[in-house]
Amino acid sequence: MRTALNSHMKRLFALLGLILLSASLGSCGASKPKPPPPPLHSGPVRTSNNTAYRTPALHGPVPRNPDMSLPADFAKGPRLSFSRVAVNDKYIAITFDDGPQPQNTPRLLDMLRARNIKATFYMVGSNVDLYPQVVRRVVAEGHEVGNHSYTHRLFSKMSDSDIRQELARTRDAIVRAAGVQPHTLRPPFGGMLPRQREWVNTEFGYPIILWSVDPFDWRRPGPSVVCARILSSTTAGSIVLAHDIHRQTVDAMPATLDGLLQRGFKFVTVSQLLAMQAEKATAHTAVGLPIP
Numbered sequence: 001m002r003t004a005l006n007s008h009m010k011r012l013f014a015l016l017g018l019i020l021l022s023a024s025l026g027s028c029g030a031s032k033p034k035p036p037p038p039p040l041h042s043g044p045v046r047t048s049n050n051t052a053y054r055t056p057a058l059h060g061p062v063p064r065n066p067d068m069s070l071p072a073d074f075a076k077g078p079r080l081s082f083s084r085v086a087v088n089d090k091y092i093a094i095t096f097d098d099g100p101q102p103q104n105t106p107r108l109l110d111m112l113r114a115r116n117i118k119a120t121f122y123m124v125g126s127n128v129d130l131y132p133q134v135v136r137r138v139v140a141e142g143h144e145v146g147n148h149s150y151t152h153r154l155f156s157k158m159s160d161s162d163i164r165q166e167l168a169r170t171r172d173a174i175v176r177a178a179g180v181q182p183h184t185l186r187p188p189f190g191g192m193l194p195r196q197r198e199w200v201n202t203e204f205g206y207p208i209i210l211w212s213v214d215p216f217d218w219r220r221p222g223p224s225v226v227c228a229r230i231l232s233s234t235t236a237g238s239i240v241l242a243h244d245i246h247r248q249t250v251d252a253m254p255a256t257l258d259g260l261l262q263r264g265f266k267f268v269t270v271s272q273l274l275a276m277q278a279e280k281a282t283a284h285t286a287v288g289l290p291i292p
């Protein structure tokens, strides 16, 4: 979901990032001196910008997401697009885009499993075809898989027939790999015209899933920054955007996931989050926030 920002936004974001970072870094593991490495674990993981960062090893119990049996069948409502969902409790959905990736995705799955967290993976169809065994593991461990196109091109500049082909090809690749159908769509870069959202929703049944928390992890700001940005921006009903193709993002996850659990957030899949919106909509009136 790489998005281009103009220079003003870049400066603003850099400033915001500094403020958020200083506020939240404490729980993201960078401000504390690192203990010596335990003898039973491997050495530090070196990130691409060459700052030593060690993925915290599991030395004992980690915070655990509660066991929940929640409906995932969402009713088709008046809204097509969601960047967050109005919920009655501290439910959130974390999403990982652009994979699967043969090293980082399995490492992330270990972290999620240790914490009983179910996530949603917006997979690129070409990667599904390359690494079907990773897709199978994602599904076997209870995570949701969504459609993120086959070649990750910007839909708003594509013809209807090309979009149709991208979506069908990815859906078929996921079915072939893991025997499940994707139920939601995240358009590459979040870019999709209202008219395209309409016909895709009618034809494929997909609601369009955007996000409300964006750590800009694709710019590789370092695991501590990714963690701090997510912790400082997540609220009840948030949809968190991250990318499991980047090692730094996965390096950021132990502290990020633990921080969110310690703040009382409960992780659900995107379809479970949407089902809560549907329940709420039938009980009251449909509540929706504007899409970006």
Ligand code: NI
Pocket: 001, 002, 097, 098, 148, 152, 188, 189
């Ligand atoms: Ni993407």
